[in-house]
Amino acid sequence: MGLIVQKYGGTSMGSTERIAQVAKRVAKWVRAGHQVVVVPSAMSGETNRLLALAKELAPGKLTQDYFREQDMLAATGEQASSALLAIALQAEGLPAVSYAGWQVPIRTSNAYTKARIDSIDDARVRADLDAGKVVIITGFQGVDEGGNITTLGRGGSDTSAVAVAAALKADEALIFTDVDGVYTTDPRIVPEARRQNTISFEEMLEMASLGSKVLQIRSVEFAGKYKVPMRVLSSFTPWDIDINEEAKSGTLITFEEDEHMEKAVVSGIAFARDEAKISVLGVPDKPGIAYQILGAVADANVEVDVIIQNVSKDGKTDFSFTVNRGDYAKTIDLLKDKILPALGAADVIGDPKICKVSIVGIGMRSHVGVASKMFRVLSEEGINIMMISTSEIKTSVVIDEKYMELAVRALHRAFDLDQPVAA
């Protein structure tokens, strides 16, 4: 008997048949005595359909005024799916009510298409729960101080669900999705990849930021900040699966350090394709260089990932970083046109066919030699490392894209991720 927030993705909400199945699953939890708040995504394909209509009409220059309207438009997808789920629950004989973000309200910043949640008023929802209702809250959206609809960006429904769970101090946020949990790496690349029963919040954060697409990273940050127990599990099991079995399925994201003492040093291998590397060569080594280069890149709305500045030699240094491959040509042009002359640097070179592979594990904190083992394994496979970036619980390398699968498989095996974890 607890207060459970359940999030269902677009595929789970993809048709009236699927919505009816979601309603039956929610009803099972309600009948077992739980209070349930559901946060659905839009029906699959709907958000893309709406954004395509906007694109057909869009002006040449996409202003804030445009993004305001795009949010107004995109938000209708979740409003519709939420109302449909409420109707399906009523057909199951359960009192149910749906709220758009502004009705709760879920207050956000006014950064259209990528707003951040500031606060959630729990009064209305709590009153409904206490009155025995199932409450459905639109994912992905909120309302700013000026009463404008905002959206949280792609995958934002995960964040909505966790934020709602935090506001309600829910016992658990169940993220129902089309995979059955978080794996040691992508099973499409390593068939031996294992589903993890638990993963620490910090590991999940690294996995998400390093390209694992199971959860939106901001939802994990939110879960971490508010200590919301969060479980990723499958919505493709039969809806009438035993509730006790379902409650323990998938992967639990935990905040208890102790649970992990016995865990493997490395808990997962993450990777990101579609990266590109750019180097500015022969840069005069003086203060402000990094800002001059990266400031210009940021102003062009290009996100920079790994950043490396080599040791200076003869007062000159090389400065390298990675960007999304889609931003490669634009960034090279920008640097050649604006930065190279201003800095008096020698040249700008790049490689658009690289990838990033990372090992992640909270155990790395207390175990030395993990990174060097990674480098040895890659060396034994003849894979050249172009860039290295580390944090407390992960080590990332940038390598030639063609070696990505090889690297992931070799590391997965070398760190015994295909073996069950010792008790």
Added chain:
Amino acid sequence: MGLIVQKYGGTSMGSTERIAQVAKRVAKWVRAGHQVVVVPSAMSGETNRLLALAKELAPGKLTQDYFREQDMLAATGEQASSALLAIALQAEGLPAVSYAGWQVPIRTSNAYTKARIDSIDDARVRADLDAGKVVIITGFQGVDEGGNITTLGRGGSDTSAVAVAAALKADEALIFTDVDGVYTTDPRIVPEARRQNTISFEEMLEMASLGSKVLQIRSVEFAGKYKVPMRVLSSFTPWDIDINEEAKSGTLITFEEDEHMEKAVVSGIAFARDEAKISVLGVPDKPGIAYQILGAVADANVEVDVIIQNVSKDGKTDFSFTVNRGDYAKTIDLLKDKILPALGAADVIGDPKICKVSIVGIGMRSHVGVASKMFRVLSEEGINIMMISTSEIKTSVVIDEKYMELAVRALHRAFDLDQPVAA
């Protein structure tokens, strides 16, 4: 130079191409120096698509909770089309902003699916207009005191537009639609039917209530109550038609009695198919009979139109009324099961194949013999009149459905509606 509210129907908003055309038309008005508020319907087909999804999931018993969700769902259609129109206007280089009903706010009663507008706050819209923006307001919807989304019922966007025009004291509400004005009768039945340059509010009200589908009746009531000049015109002219020509096109609904002094006595012929007649025979003629019969019918959510109670004979009377044909069988059953025994009436009989034909004209007030001329014309055509109902500016007859076209054509000719109006 004025403040103009423009309403565009679903067909006018039916695709991104059409929305782009609407934007160009609006831009023309703005560039001519007008302040413009646009009230669009949902893209054609969208409301039906959404309601069909709801129907697939609907519970057996449609409660208020269900209708709340249906409104939540249906309202997304106008929110999406409004945002798309704002985007199309921005692409035309005009600052534009869209608001859902709750953002204005348009306050309504909480009668889901058929809410009535209580008030409209004009502050936000006026500030935007003064800042040089085009304001788009979703048709068809509002928000109740509890912060729930409500809809105004089918055709409600006409009402939204007129209500917005009233709140803003607009100079004119232009109802762009797929016909080019109000005709003396349906041109599909009488090819000689003429478009009327002006029609009085009261005539329009009768035409709308008698089955003419050009305008939703509540929008006409609203226009009458707040004296909003309202014009019905075509959205299928080229968008770049001369603005002065466009401003005088279609049919203006006026409130000035004087203008009509020279007009024809009868200004239009309205008709309604799909009616059915029901008679309760041999009812004891005592007080409360009408209430006993019609109260039961109203409780079953059946709308009653023409009502006739014959002169009493031997303490018994016959009581007849018409209902929508879809409600015929249900009403007959109801009367036989519940009312016949309770009243001690002799029998319930009916005819599901009747129609109503009406002549409408503000000139009927001051001209005698109009009704009798109608009866003579029908008699000459050999058409039997089953029921008669009159008001100050119209006379309606119920006749066999098969004579409908014949009656409409004969009356149109007899009242010279195919002739230009004398100056």
